[in-house]
Amino acid sequence: MLIETKRGSWDMKVAVVDFSPYPVVLGKDWAGLTQQVAQAGEAVREPFHKQKWVMGARVVRNQSQGYSWGRRESTRGPSMNWKPVIRWAPLSDKAHIPTRAYDGAAGYDLYAAQEQVVPAQNRALINTDIQVSSPPGSYLRIAPRSGLALRHAIDVAAGVVDPDYRGNLAVLLVNQSNTDYKICPGDRIAQMICERIWHPKLTKYKELPDTQRGGKGFGSSDKGQAGESQPPGKGKQTEQDQTLREEIKSLREELEKLKAGQNQASPQIITPETATGGTNSRPRYVGEA
């Protein structure tokens, strides 16, 4: 992860945790760099001895014992005056600072830096002429403005801005209407939301435990919709699974009926009276091995 401070940036191996407002953990190996990062007031937590976590401490060089902590502020909770910052820089004089219309708004409105027409039923990439850098452990997502979506059917596609991206922040507008839509410099065209990310280790399993939902999706809970999705290339296997599921379902139903004292004369069931094994035979399904 690229750790950025006022003094510069370092590409460091970090563990990303979800502890607001300290989203990254720097390992002991990084103590040397931690000093600089901590002093710059960035998101830093460092494993202290005996698995205590020291937050917001300033690292002081101790010649005999390696690194120790000085001016410790807290060992329990975040007390450092660290505030997440979205850094931005204009790339031209057409750039606008992203703004929030209300204090409670989730997103920062993004402004077009160029004039461009988004053709009907087509899309266009609009530059904002700003560079952005999200706080450690986060990324920026570009989302539609509901007003544009409602009034002009202008939607936003793509929209994931990687934390290490330093190019011109561009908004991919999609015009779903039958009328061309003209964008002028200074128009608010989308909004940018800062979201947490984490990178759990990807671990491969042979198969994953079943769930109540299973493969159902895409409106499966809507009335009268099957909605079972098939992973690519798994069609045959899924068909077999489906047949098995249906068999199991019908067997369950039979069992339920049996339990309820119904359907005693089901041709699928051999009862003690009809079984060749004598009266001690338990009721069993014909197909049972």
Ligand SMILES: O=c1ccn([C@H]2C[C@H](O)[C@@H](COP(=O)(O)OP(=O)(O)OP(=O)(O)O)O2)c(=O)[nH]1
């Ligand atoms: O709406 C968007 C989407 C992306 N980007 C920028 C930031 C992002 O970090 C970069 C790459 O985007 P993404 O990873 O989604 O695209 P990709 O097609 O996977 O490209 P790459 O191979 O460069 O990652 O483009 C934007 O400015 N606006």
